[in-house]
Amino acid sequence: MSLPPSAALEAAVADVYRRESRRVFATLIRLLGDFDLAEDAMHEAFASAMTQWAAEGVPKNPRAWLVSTGRFKAIDTIRRRTRFDAAAGEIAQQLEQLSFNPEELDEARFNDDQLRLVFTCCHPALTPETRVALTLREVCGLRTEEVASAFLTTTPTIAQRIVRGKAKIRDEKIPYEAPTLAELPARIDSVLSVIYLVFNEGYSASHGDSAVRQELSHEAIRLGRLLLELLPDPEVIGLVALMLLHESRHAARTDDNGDLVLLEDQDRSQWDAALIEEGNQLVERALATRRFGAYTIQAAISAVHAAAPSAAATDWSQIVALYDVLLRGEPxxxxxxxxxxxxxxxxxxxxxxxxxxxxxxxxxxxxxxxxxxxxxxxxxxxxxxxxxxxxxxxxxxxxxxxxxxxxxxxxxxxxxxxxx
Incomplete structure (x- = not known):
C-alpha cells in the first residue's frame, strides 16, 4: 500500500503547477494539436508527478518531464478510443512517430509555444467575446466559472463561447503559430485589444455592484507582462506601461464604502509609487523606439497625470498636445x-x-x-x-x-x- 505524498511534495508539485502549467499546456497543444486533449494530458501528467516524484524525486527539468509524460498519456488515451474509432489508432501512431526529444524543450521553445497559444486564442477570425474567454481560460488558466464570474455572466454562456472558439480553430484550421514579421502589425492589434479589454473591465467594471474588479486588471497585467517577455514590441511595452500607470491609482479610486472618487479628488499619496516608476520607465523605453502607437501615447498621458502633485498642478497643455497626436493616429x-x-x-x-x-x-x-x-x-x-x-x-x-x-x-x- 503506497503512502500518501508528503506535504513537502504536495507543495513542490503545487509550485510547479503555478509556475509552469500554462507553459506545459501550450507545448502539449503544439504536440497534440487539440486543446481538450492537451488539457486532459497536462492534468494526468501532474497526477502522475504526485506518485512518481515521491519515489524518484523532482526531476531536474520538471517542465520537460511533464510534457513527455503528458504526451504519452494522450497517446494512451487515443489508443483506448480505437475500439470506438478506427481513425484514433492512426492518430496515436502518427503522434508516436513524430520526432520528440524532451531535452530539446529549452526556455526559448517553451516561450515560442506560449506565444503561439496567445496568437491562436486572439485570432481575428474569432469574435472579440470568444477571444477574451479563450485567452482567460487557455492562456491564463482561469476556470470557466472564474471567467463567467469576472464578466458577470453565466458559466454556460462562457463555456459555449470557449467550445465555439475551439471548434472554429479546428474546423477552419486556424494555424497554431505566431505570425510572421510581415503579419505581426495586423495580428498584434487583436492580442493587445483583448488584453486591454480585460484590463478595462477590471479597472472600471462596465456593470455590477463594484467599481473595480481587481482580479481582472491583475490578470491583464500578468498577461501583458508575459507578452512583453515573449515579444518586446513597442506597443506591447506601451500597453503594459498604460496598465501599470492606471493601476497605480487603484487604492485611491474608491472610498471605504466602495463609492467612486474622481481623479481630481483622489489622495495621491495612496498612488503606488513603484508601479508609477515602472510605468514611467516603460513609457520612456517605448518612446525611444520611435515606432510607438496609441497605447504608448495614452501611457504618456497617464505619466503626466502621475507626475502632478495635484489636479491643479497637472500640465494640461501637454495632455492636450498628446491627445492631438493621438487624434491624428486614431480619429x-x-x-x-x-x-x-x-x-x-x-x-x-x-x-x-x-x-x-x-x-x-x-x-x-x-x-x-x-x-x-x-x-x-x-x-x-x-x-x-x-x-x-x-x-x-x-x-x-x-x-x-x-x-x-x-x-x-x-x-x-x-x-x-x-x-x-
Whole structure:
C-alpha cells in the first residue's frame, strides 16, 4: 500500500503547477494539436508527478518531464478510443512517430509555444467575446466559472463561447503559430485589444455592484507582462506601461464604502509609487523606439497625470498636445471626448463643453453615459444647474455600474439642494 505524498511534495508539485502549467499546456497543444486533449494530458501528467516524484524525486527539468509524460498519456488515451474509432489508432501512431526529444524543450521553445497559444486564442477570425474567454481560460488558466464570474455572466454562456472558439480553430484550421514579421502589425492589434479589454473591465467594471474588479486588471497585467517577455514590441511595452500607470491609482479610486472618487479628488499619496516608476520607465523605453502607437501615447498621458502633485498642478497643455497626436493616429469620438475634458481643464469649461456639444450634435457617443456625465460636470462648473441636472439624469439612465449610478444620483441631489 503506497503512502500518501508528503506535504513537502504536495507543495513542490503545487509550485510547479503555478509556475509552469500554462507553459506545459501550450507545448502539449503544439504536440497534440487539440486543446481538450492537451488539457486532459497536462492534468494526468501532474497526477502522475504526485506518485512518481515521491519515489524518484523532482526531476531536474520538471517542465520537460511533464510534457513527455503528458504526451504519452494522450497517446494512451487515443489508443483506448480505437475500439470506438478506427481513425484514433492512426492518430496515436502518427503522434508516436513524430520526432520528440524532451531535452530539446529549452526556455526559448517553451516561450515560442506560449506565444503561439496567445496568437491562436486572439485570432481575428474569432469574435472579440470568444477571444477574451479563450485567452482567460487557455492562456491564463482561469476556470470557466472564474471567467463567467469576472464578466458577470453565466458559466454556460462562457463555456459555449470557449467550445465555439475551439471548434472554429479546428474546423477552419486556424494555424497554431505566431505570425510572421510581415503579419505581426495586423495580428498584434487583436492580442493587445483583448488584453486591454480585460484590463478595462477590471479597472472600471462596465456593470455590477463594484467599481473595480481587481482580479481582472491583475490578470491583464500578468498577461501583458508575459507578452512583453515573449515579444518586446513597442506597443506591447506601451500597453503594459498604460496598465501599470492606471493601476497605480487603484487604492485611491474608491472610498471605504466602495463609492467612486474622481481623479481630481483622489489622495495621491495612496498612488503606488513603484508601479508609477515602472510605468514611467516603460513609457520612456517605448518612446525611444520611435515606432510607438496609441497605447504608448495614452501611457504618456497617464505619466503626466502621475507626475502632478495635484489636479491643479497637472500640465494640461501637454495632455492636450498628446491627445492631438493621438487624434491624428486614431480619429475616434472617445479620444475627442477625453481631449475635451483636458481642454476644459486648460482653457475653461466653456471650451470643453463646446467640443462635447459638437460630438453630441454629430450623433457620436450619445448612448455612452460618460459623454453626458462629462457634459453635466462642465455645465455644473458653469453654474447652469438645470441643464447639468438634466445631463446627469441622461447619464444615470445609461449607467449600469452601481457605484457610478450612486455618484450620478448624488450629483443630481446636490444640484436639487443648491437650487432650493
Amino acid at each position: 475616434l469620438p472617445i479620444v475627442e471626448l477625453n481631449r475635451a475634458v483636458a481642454v476644459a481643464m486648460r482653457d475653461g469649461a466653456e471650451q470643453g463643453l463646446a467640443i462635447i456639444d459638437s460630438l453630441v450634435e454629430r450623433g457620436d457617443l450619445v448612448d455612452y453615459h460618460l459623454t453626458h456625465a462629462a457634459r453635466a460636470d462642465l455645465l455644473r462648473r458653469l453654474g447652469r444647474h438645470g441643464e447639468a441636472a438634466a445631463a446627469y439624469r441622461q447619464a444615470l439612465a445609461l449607467a449600469k455600474q452601481a457605484p457610478e449610478r450612486r455618484f450620478l444620483q448624488r450629483r443630481i441631489d446636490e444640484l436639487a439642494e443648491a437650487s432650493k
